[in-house]
Amino acid sequence: MTSGPSTGGMDARADASWMNSQLKRFTLLACILIHGLLVSSLWGRWHDIAVLTVGFTTVTTINVVLARDFFSRHSKATESARFVLNMVATVFYGVVSDWELPMWLYLPLNALWADRFVDPSARPRLVSMLALVAGAALLDGCPPEVPISFVLLSLLTYFISEGRVVLTHHAMQELARQHEQLAHAHAQLDLAHARAREQERLTSLGMLAAGVAHEINNPMSYVKSNVNALLIDLRACKELPPELREYVDDVLPATADGIRRVVSIVADLRRFARGDPGAMEEYDLNEELAVAMRITHSQLKPRCEVQMALGELPRLLGRPGQLAQVVVNLLMNAAQAMPDGGRITLSTHMEGDEAVLRVSDSGVGMSPEVLARLFQPFFTTKRAGEGTGMGLAVVHGIVTSHKGRIAVESPPTGGTTFTIHLPRIPPLDLRLPDAPDGALPPLPTRSRPDAA
Numbered sequence: 535m536t537s538g539p540s541t542g543g544m545d546a547r548a549d550a551s552w553m554n555s556q557l558k559r560f561t562l563l564a565c566i567l568i569h570g571l572l573v574s575s576l577w578g579r580w581h582d583i584a585v586l587t588v589g590f591t592t593v594t595t596i597n598v599v600l601a602r603d604f605f606s607r608h609s610k611a612t613e614s615a616r617f618v619l620n621m622v623a624t625v626f627y628g629v630v631s632d633w634e635l636p637m638w639l640y641l642p643l644n645a646l647w648a649d650r651f652v653d654p655s656a657r658p659r660l661v662s663m664l665a666l667v668a669g670a671a672l673l674d675g676c677p678p679e680v681p682i683s684f685v686l687l688s689l690l691t692y693f694i695s696e697g698r699v700v701l702t703h704h705a706m707q708e709l710a711r712q713h714e715q716l717a718h719a720h721a722q723l724d725l726a727h728a729r730a731r732e733q734e735r736l737t738s739l740g741m742l743a744a745g746v747a748h749e750i751n752n753p754m755s756y757v758k759s760n761v762n763a764l765l766i767d768l769r770a771c772k773e774l775p776p777e778l779r780e781y782v783d784d785v786l787p788a789t790a791d792g793i794r795r796v797v798s799i800v801a802d803l804r805r806f807a808r809g810d811p812g813a814m815e816e817y818d819l820n821e822e823l824a825v826a827m828r829i830t831h832s833q834l835k836p837r838c839e840v841q842m843a844l845g846e847l848p849r850l851l852g853r854p855g856q857l858a859q860v861v862v863n864l865l866m867n868a869a870q871a872m873p874d875g876g877r878i879t880l881s882t883h884m885e886g887d888e889a890v891l892r893v894s895d896s897g898v899g900m901s902p903e904v905l906a907r908l909f910q911p912f913f914t915t916k917r918a919g920e921g922t923g924m925g926l927a928v929v930h931g932i933v934t935s936h937k938g939r940i941a942v943e944s945p946p947t948g949g950t951t952f953t954i955h956l957p958r959i960p961p962l963d964l965r966l967p968d969a970p971d972g973a974l975p976p977l978p979t980r981s982r983p984d985a986a
Contacts, residue, residue, distance in 0.1 A: 558598075564643055565594055571636035572627065582630050589630070593623040614659065620644050621663040625670045633676040638684040641667060645692040657692075664688055747800045754800065758793045761786060817854035819889055819956070820844045823880055826861035834865060837875040845883035851959045856932045863925040864893040864952055871897030871950060887958050888938075894951040900944040908942060936960050 569590045576582050600616045620640070627637045645660055668681035765786040768778060823844065827834075834840055861880075868878050876896040883890055900908070909930040929952075933940045937960040944950040 561643065561646075562594070562598070565590075565640075568636055568639045568643070571639070572631055572634060575634045575636055576631055586627060586630055589623065589626055593619060613656070617644075617656075617659045617663065621666055624663070624667050628667065628671055628676075629674065633671050633674065633680070635680070638680065641684045641688040642691040645688040646695050660688075660692060751797070751800050754793060754797050758790070758797065761790050761793060765790065814851050814853060814960070816849040816851055817857065819847050819850055819857065819882060819891065822854050822858045823861055823882070823891075825858045826865060829858075829862055830865045830869075834869055834878070838869050838872060839875075839877045841877060841879045843879070843881040845881070847882055847884060847889050848958060850889055850956060852936050852956065853932075857936075857956075860929050860932050860954070861891075861893070863929050867925055868893060868895035868897060868950070871895055885955070888955045889958065891954040891956070892951060893954075894949065896949050899946045899948045899950060900942075901946055905942060905944060909940075 569586070572586060573583050576586070596619060597616060600612050600619075624637070624640045624644070627640065631637050641664060644663065664685045668685050671681045672678060765782065768774065768782045768786070771778075774782065823842070827840070827842075865878065872878075872895060878896075879892070879894040881892045881894075909926050930940060933954055933956070936956055938954060938956040940955075941953045942950065943953070
């Protein structure tokens with residue numbers, strides 16, 4: 535065969551249309567050759583040749599028209615009419631030619647054309663045609679071995695053609711399945727590429743934020759030192775005019791307090807942007823909440839009211855920078871769930887040997903389908919460009935790395951509460967390296983009495 539029927543889309547209908555067009559051309563050429571052989575066998579019988587040629591031209595023209603209509607609409611009525619026409623025409627060719635040998639080639643040709651996958655009644659019609667032609671030949675005095683031989687040849691042709699169609703059908707189904715898998719893999723690759731670009735952007739943004747914070751920190755040190763020195767010098771003066779006294783009592787202390795807040799925010803931003811987990815150390819969870827509040831202050835203040843109910847907590851063991859990131863992500867998630875404003879509540883308390891952190895909002899609730907995929911990486915319900923779907927996945931990862939657990943309550947009627955349990959001292963996972971069979975089993979890990 536020459537160029538394939540369809541190259542890019544693997545469209546089954548386009549492939550079938552191309553195959554049928556090739557089959558029509560082959561059938562028309564075969565009919566012309568058979569008619570030429572039949573004419574050569576009747577050479578000299580000009581009247582019979584003329585009658586056969588007129589009948590052949592008429593039948594072929596009707597077949598071309600019906601075939602074009604059939605393969606554009608797959609009409610069973612049209613195919614039935616075509617089969618009846620060919621049966622009558624074959625009997626006509628046999629009677630006029632006195633059942634010359636080339637005439638019998640029409641039988642396997644029609645058997646090749648029959649397709650029960652397109653028309654389920656094609657097989658019984660084919661059998662009827664073979665029986666009709668063979669019966670007419672026997673009644674007209676044709677030797678019985680000729681119709682019997684060509685009937686068997688026609689049936690063999692039909693079953694070989696049907697087997698080819700079955701194999702082609704299965705092959706096309708397998709090809710379509712593989713194409714679907716390839717398209718799915720390509721879509722997943724595009725998604726992974728987009729996620730990689732987003733991750734690279736976030737990494738670059740974190741490095742940029744850390745660099746900016748460092749650049750701000752140096753001049754702020756000079757400003758802080760100079761303001762403190764000026765305040766000390768002015769306080770040392772015994773007699774100051776009223777204008778300078780106001781600076782000593784109000785302006786400079788307020789300025790120094792503002793500088794301390796800026797320095798604190800810059801330090802929080804540097805630690806948050808650095809992203810290095812580091813070693814575990816003691817930390818105060820309430821202080822990390824204060825760090826997260828300072829980082830998110832500009833995002834929360836315009837539209838959210840934040841209420842805090844912090845209980846007495848012992849110092850915990852963990853990575854404070856990561857815990858601050860957990861609170862920042864939960865606060866930003868809560869703020870985005872309340873586009874028209876609302877209330878966020880932060881609370882901490884101890885339950886046994888665990889610190890419990892709750893972050894509640896009065897925003898929109900979540901459906902069970904969303905809750906089931908809430909911590910799945912890159913899953914987001916936000917519009918494109920508004921979220922990466924990594925915030926809550928990072929929260930879940932950090933909490934579990936601290937041997938803690940996180941639970942979510944979010945009725946569809948509204949409001950969401952994240953509850954985080956953190957052990958005061960995370961249990962160590964003491965395991966030996968993988969050993970061959972017969973070696974000592976890994977040491978058991980320490981677990982909490984009320985672990986989930």
